[in-house]
Amino acid sequence: MSQILATAISEFRIAFRNRWVLIATGMMVLFALVLAAAGSAPTGDVGVDRLSVTVASLTSLAVYLVPLLALLMSFDAIAGEVERGTLTLLLTYPVSRLQILVGKLLAHIVILALAVTLGYGAALVVAVWSDPSAIMGITALVRLIWSSVLLGATFLGAGYALSALARRPSGAAGLAIALWLVAVVLYDLALLALIITDQGGAFTTQALPIALLANPADAFRVFNLSAGQAVAAAGGIGGAAGAIPLWQSAASLFLSPLLAITLALAAFRKVTP
């Protein structure tokens, strides 16, 4: 345990010095504020409080931004150690590869949690300031925070796995960008295309829910939209959210970080210094 904590403290320090804490927090706050300001206009006809609407927009933001931040923080984690030549010495210490990974994960999760809490918190302040009753939506916001952290953990794990597979930071960065594009952008586009060609057939009713649960980014979106009251405000892929029971999207959210870390550990074990 002390090895994990020591690794986490060192990693946090490095991320702080490299301005990662500042960049991650700054990005989240900036985008959240923009959304909060834009989202404060169309409240009247939706019939829910202002914050819930903001949460719906923040969910769409988080689907793009949280995986991106997680991958940017994690792609260097193992490849960077290999390239600097620090891994050889580290592996002669009485610390297991799992402890190293969990230590790094812990530090990066704290940074992500800090960034999303401050970012969404800024949105909360804006919403409550213009409409005090918006505080009713606080549960949705809290749910968004912890589910964002779980989503981030999944992509951190995936980033470590790519970092271990690539063994060079440049290669790992390329793989990380490819993963982000596929998981967050292309996957949804492909699903939309299939829904349109399928026209409400077997794919839309049978395969689509599974396809949405299989991608952690979609599971996150589905979870937050179906748990909140603002499904109607979302539209798009979110429209399918109602068809998936809440426990299924929650299970996907909780299991995918474990799966990602398991993959990362398997890849890391194959790295010989």
Added chain:
Amino acid sequence: MTPTLTISQLTKRFQSVEALKQVSLTLQPGRRAALLGHNGAGKSTMMKIILGLIPFDSGEVSVCGETPGSAAARRQVAYLPENVAFHPALTGEEQISHYLALRGENPRIAPELLARVGLAHAARRRIGTYSKGMRQRVGLAQTLIGRPRLLVLDEPTSGLDPVSRRDFYDLLDGLSADGTAILLSSHALTEVEARTDSILILSGGQLVAEGSLADLRTRAALPIMLLVRPAEGHAEALVAAFPEACVGADGLLRIPCAQGEKLPLLARITAWGPQVADLDVIPPSLEDIYSYFSRRDGQ
């Protein structure tokens, strides 16, 4: 006394290349052994196997009675890699605190360890601003953590100035007096000659020689060189008397002689009395002995 390190019949292959062939050696507690060999002789490979960083193909390796790389072995072994590197964003003190915590020691003694390697003044500066010699000292400081029973040092004095080298060997003397066994590789043969107990020479993956310097000197039986400076006007007479000598442009007679013939030859030379102006006896240097053993096997 049980040896700290035992290696028997160790063989390691990289694809078709045999990096280590049937290497056997033991290292007792408190002994300092120098591992010599040209680049690619298998020194780093052997160290990585002892540390459990890479697997081996056959043979047995036991580190403090444990399997190399096991948690129990790693707790008792410290390593200094060649060209040691650290994260440039951390300060020396933070880096050493981290290593202390990883070994379950009190992280607060980091400044003390850095002071022992002469880095007290730079402890709070980032390692990114350090010179190569300073990074090497951080590397040394981390090997002092938690009284290791085996130290594995890959070219520990590269990048250190002569004074730092002496300080470094003084540190090693203290550790070996406490019972730590030390295996170090080096290219600086003169240091190794003065500050280690035994010498291991690797060549083409084979251990071609093992023993103290005196042992190796006897075994190699390399000729001693006698340099004779004739007195003014007597050069020709001396050259005629010692047909085995070769005469250099500097007028010196170089007479090679086997170890056992040294005294009779000296008697022959001194018999010439004042016709010999000066005499030097040059024993084979460590470089000569090293070249002798590392070239013997077709290298």
